[in-house]
Amino acid sequence: MTEKGSFQKQVSGNLLKMEAMPQFAVERLWLTFYLCGPPERLKLVAERLAADGWQNTGDWEGAFLYPKVQVERTVSAIVSVALSVQALCDSFTVDLLHIDADTSPDVRRSQFVTLYVSDR
DSSP states (O other): OOOOHHHHHHHHHHHHHHTOOGGGGGEEEEEEEEEEEEEEHHHHHHHHHHHHOOOOOOSSSSSSOOOEEEEESSSHHHHHHHHHHHHHHHHHHOOEEEEEEOEEEETTOOEEEEEEOOOO
16 A cells, blocks of 8 residues: 555544544644654754744654644645655655644643554
8 A cells, every 4th residue: 555545544544533532523633743763864854844833843862753733634634744744754764653643732731542553
């Protein structure tokens, strides 16, 4: 299955599961991307995402980065962002491990549902 097909299938199925969860009855979701790679590569990815207005892009010194962005709660919007992040990660040889939908950008009070898990 192509990456786009994998994103669409998983996101569609998981958005349907969220229909029964009142905390996700919103028009826009916060997405958290779980990225993994060498710090020097994560730094480059973080800089690009920060320039586009992403949050949580400053902690790239370890092997993981968890950037967040708010998007429309539709399969097409989520897949579009996922494909652009995947292309960015591919260009810097960084792995996109999975994507969560969050109720808040604040991890201490946010609830989440996993929308996508990489099969790599």
